[in-house]
Amino acid sequence: MLTIGKIAEQALVTTDTIRFYEREGLIRPARKSESGYRLYTEEAVRRLGFIKHAQECGFSLAEIRELLELRSDDASCCDDIYKLAVEKKLQLETKVKALKAMSQALSSLIEICSRDRRSLDECPILGALEAGIAQQRRNDK
Amino acid sequence: MAIKVEMFSVPGCGKCAEAKEALKTVAEDLGADKVAWRDVDILEEMDYAAELGLMSSGGIAIDGRLVFPRLPSAGKLREELIRRLKG
Numbered sequence: 001m002l003t004i005g006k007i008a009e010q011a012l013v014t015t016d017t018i019r020f021y022e023r024e025g026l027i028r029p030a031r032k033s034e035s036g037y038r039l040y041t042e043e044a045v046r047r048l049g050f051i052k053h054a055q056e057c058g059f060s061l062a063e064i065r066e067l068l069e070l071r072s073d074d075a076s077c078c079d080d081i082y083k084l085a086v087e088k089k090l091q092l093e094t095k096v097k098a099l100k101a102m103s104q105a106l107s108s109l110i111e112i113c114s115r116d117r118r119s120l121d122e123c124p125i126l127g128a129l130e131a132g133i134a135q136q137r138r139n140d141k
Numbered sequence: 142m143a144i145k146v147e148m149f150s151v152p153g154c155g156k157c158a159e160a161k162e163a164l165k166t167v168a169e170d171l172g173a174d175k176v177a178w179r180d181v182d183i184l185e186e187m188d189y190a191a192e193l194g195l196m197s198s199g200g201i202a203i204d205g206r207l208v209f210p211r212l213p214s215a216g217k218l219r220e221e222l223i224r225r226l227k228g
Contacts, residue, residue, distance in 0.1 A: 083151045086184055087198055093191035 001030065001039040011048035018048070024061050026051055026068065057085075058092050143177040144225055147202045149190055152182050157198055160212055164201070167219045175226055 008015045021027045027047055029038035047068070054064045063084065070080050112124045120126060146168055150157040161180065168176040183190050183198060193202050199212030208221060 079153050079155060083154045083157075083198060086151045087196075090183055090187060090190055090198075091196050093187055094194055094196055097191050 001041065002044070004029075004038045004040070007040045007044050007048065010045045011052070013048055013052065021048070021051060024065070026061065026065060058088055063088070143173070143175055144222060145177050145179070145204050146222070147179045147181050149181045149183050149195055149198065149200045149202070151184065151198045154198065157212075160199065163215050164213070164218055167215050167222065171219075171222055171226070176222060 002010075004015045004018055008018055018027065022029075027044060030041050030044070031039050033039055050068070050071070051064055054067060055061075059067065067081070067084065070084075109125045109128055112128060114124065148161055148164060150161060165178055165180075168178040181190070183195075190200075193200075193205075193207040195202075195207055195210065197211055200207060201209040201213060201218065203221065203225065209218070213221075
C-alpha cells in the first residue's frame with residue numbers, strides 16, 4: 001500500500017490535486033491507516049495518469065468521470081469510448097473556429113489603429129467597438 | 142426546392158443509428174421531393190460540423206444552419222419541418 005505522497009510522486013501530481021480529485025469523485029483511497037492516513041494501491045497511480053492524460057486531451061472532470069465508469073463497466077464497448085473521443089475532438093474544433101474568428105476580429109481592430117497617439121476620444125479601436133455595439137443593438141431591435 | 146436536412150453522427154454508434162432511423166422516417170414520410178435527408182459522418186466532415194457550431198453527435202442542420210444542437214425527438218423534428226414547409 002502506498003501513501004498519498006508516494007502516489008503523487010509517481011504520478012507527478014501534487015497531493016492537493018489528489019485530494020481535489022477525491023472530492024470530485026475521481027479517485028478513492030483503498031483504505032485508511034490506523035492513524036487515518038490515506039493508503040492506495042498501484043492502480044491509483046495508473047488512474048491518476050489516466051485522469052491527467054484525459055485532461056490534456058480536453059476532457060472535463062465530469063467527462064473523465066464518465067470515461068472512468070466506462071473503463072470499469074464490462075457492458076461498455078468500443079463504440080461508447082470512440083463516440084466520446086470524436087465528440088471531444090468536435091468540441092475542440094468548434095472552439096478553435098470561434099477563437100480564430102475572435103483573432104480575426106482583433107486583427108481588423110489592430111489594423112485600423114493609426115498609432116499616432118491620439119486622445120482616447122479619437123481612438124479608432126474604441127470607436128469601432130462602440131460602433132459594433134450600436135450595430136448589435138440595431139440588429140436586436 | 143426540397144428542404145435540406147443533415148444529421149450528424151459518429152458511425153458505429155448503435156444508439157445513434159436507432160435514433161437516426163426514427164428521424165429519417167419523419168423526413169421520408171413528408172416526401173423526398175419536399176425533404177432531402179443526408180447522413181453526415183462527423184469524423185469525415187469535422188470542419189463543416191465545427192463551422193456550424195455543432196458540439197455533439199445527433200445534432201441536425203436544416204438548410205445549412207444548426208437547428209437542433211442535440212438529438213431532437215421525432216415529434217420536434219416533424220413540427221419544425223412542417224412549419225418550414227408551410228412557411
